[in-house]
Amino acid sequence: MGARNVGAVVKRLEDPRLITGRGRYTDDIVLPGLLELAFVRSTEAHAGIKSIDLAAARALPGVVAVWTLADLGPAAQKPMVQSYPSPAIKQNITQHPLAKDEVCYVGEAIAVVVAENRYVAEDAAQLVAADYEPLPVVIDAREAVKPNAPQAHRGTQTNLAATVVWKFGDAAAAIAGAKHVFRETYFQHRGGPHSMEGRAVIAQHDRATDQLTLWSSTQSPFLVRRYLAQYLGREEAGIRVIAPDVGGGFGPKAGHYPEELVAALVAMKLGRPVKWAEDRREHFLTTTQQRDQWWEVEVACEPNGKVLGLRAKCTHDNGAYLPYGLLLPMTTVVPFPGAYAIPSVEVTLDVVFTNAVPNTPIRGAGRPNAAFILERTMDTVARNLKLDRAEVRRTNFVRKDQFPYETGARLPTGVTIQYDSGDYAGCLDMVMKSSGYAAFEQKRAQAAKEGRWIGLGLASYNEDTGLPPYEGATVKVLPSGRIAVELGSCSQGQGLETIAAQIAADQFDVDPQDVIVKTGDTAGPALALSTVGSRVASTAGPSVHVAASQVREKAIRLAAQQLEAAEQDLDITKGAVHIKGVLDRKVMLGDLAKRLVSGINVPLPPGFTPGLEATAYHTTQRPVYANGSNAAEVEVDIETGEVKLLNYWVAHDCGTLINPMLVEGQIVGGVVHGIGNALFEHMKYDRESGQPLTTNFGEYLLPLATEMPPIHCEHMETPSPVNPLGVKGAGEGGTIPGISCIVSAVEDALKPLGVKINEYPISPEQLLALIDEKRGGD
């Protein structure tokens, strides 16, 4: 075999079409007879619907139909399918495809307009008049759990969707018996989603074959198909879902949405294809968001900083509905104790309904929240015991010699949580070295002489990537000799086509640029689940490897017959199977592929099944754990509260790097996502009316190029022992520690004032208030 592509910087297969304007996103697709949809959305955060007047909208020229839920037929009268059912859910409230008789957040769809184009559809949507009966509104989850609180849903007795206790060891005993116990409260804000492409869907129903096809800007074509089938009472085989080019996902596109259902129902009702493409305001109002969480944390530790137990109460605002079960809130508690060998943890989690947009995972899901609690805790211990922050982390890390490390916790499925591999202290060492941690106090002193307030933040993390159990892959040798890979999994920019090509190319010694990769289509042979949770590289990746290895083995076995050689004497070079060391005694892969498709009355070679192809599943029981440490250097202007980001360093370990360039892209992008959460992104709601207040990019700030620091990445490679490629996920590893690292840096810059920061995002106004509080007290 020739050069290894796994591990090399390989330019992306996706790029040639995307840099020339030839990408094809859902809204780019036009079908004959295509109609377009616009949704009429609730202007109220909580109200009963008394009536909806559709007459004026229906009368507008170019309008084909204007429908409410009642018009969509008996199949549509029930709430949407719960994506993640769990016995822990006490109130399972999902929304209807269109509101039935009550709206529970601003933006909930109450009617759909079908028209010849979007301009007309939006004109008509504005002509729909709804008469609402105001109902009490609750936006703050802390208010929502109080006795006699306003109810986010009419007729409920409580706003609690669930209460979960996540525990192992005896945290109460640890706290009762510890030398030191520290208590802190924290607030973590719900940010918005904001892939640059909004959601979009096209539905087409072929009445001749009764086949329903959806193109959707989704991370989960297979799950969208599953939930559509369940809701509509159709066979999955009668539904095809395709994810074409998708302009960013980050989590919110992993679920299924009312608009997908309505588009399918309308297409079936009219017998014409329909399209809906979300605009940015709708994205602010309806695409699932991040999470407001309030925490009360008690931590017990020894004088050397060794944490013995952590007990916490978390109030999690899940917004108006529970589209995704408890998956998001659970990903906040399951990561404990993170990278640290804390022997006892007890977290009580209240999942609460409010009249805000529902939430589901966004880049990291609840993991950045768990990391924030753990990292603030490490900084708190260091501050209170006057210990070095890095030393406290080192004291508590799971040590290199402890892997595989069982935390003591079990997943709801009963599987023990086991960290497979890593060198957590090693990554911290790397980032301390690169960031100049040891010499930082001198740097701070020098800056102070110049009147500058600089700080260095630290954050460590680990992450359960590659969530089980599978993403399938099919690898084929085409009659031309080219290699094709088909994945049910899809990409939202991560470069899945490229890494699949690299992995497959290695088995046949071909150029990955020549490999044909198809992704994200339920019509493909391999089953898949979803591109979420940093999981596809370490689930689909090994499946490609296994499938390609099986095809290679089959090719060699057939070539052995043809070349009259022993299999072990054969190798594959540049797409030809040949006798080792004798390149011209060969048979081309394409000829072997042709032999295995054979022809009528041409027998297959003895002992062979048709096709030089294989579909394989690398199945897993447990995730694989990536880890890393970050450092950030910031400067705070104590007169304006402005935070200037000077430098950011990353040391991380996601096992074998399939393509270092793409891994770095994931990490840097993830860090910037975390920076946005820490400093800029604030989804504000009016607490009385429940109206969202930041609904455009002027009011809601995303990170811009001008504010971002240089981000320096270093890699450690500890191959995972549990998959054949040794890979772990990288998609969220920048975001998870990012928020904590920035907050830690800002707090460190203000250390001389004794400012403590227990929430994010931190706006200049908030920071000034904290600074003034301390300066005023001097």
Added chain:
Amino acid sequence: MTDRRTIKLTVNGLRHEREVETRLTLGDFLRRGLGLTGTHLGCEHGVCGACTVHLDGEAVRSCILFAVQADGAKVTTVEGLAKPDGTLHPIQQAFRDHHGLQCGFCTPGMLMTLAALLAENAKPTEREVREAISGNICRCTGYQGIVAAALDAAKAVAKGA
């Protein structure tokens, strides 16, 4: 009820004469009228920059311009950035070389903004590149690869590529 006008304009070297609604945005005209779907609509309120095209050589936001405002103009979209023989513009090549894109949705706007920058400033500093794209939002890359690509493309432009 809708007001319509006839406009004449050149898009990527091809002349078009079309009757359009006066309220039709330039972005929608390019995408829907001409099928040039490389121009993307990310916010439709003039902030994210995904819809950036060149209007008589200047980078503009096609989501907040009306098609009628382009009457008589020369418009270039991402589809017209490479040479007719398919040779990529240096900024396109550099985006691939430096991993300046992930999902690709903001990419056409980024490319058009940076191509306009390089046309007027062949040797931008990193700060100038960052300021040039401060009106283009990318959620994937963290901008680092984009900035590296622009600086590299500037070198290629200087060499006359």
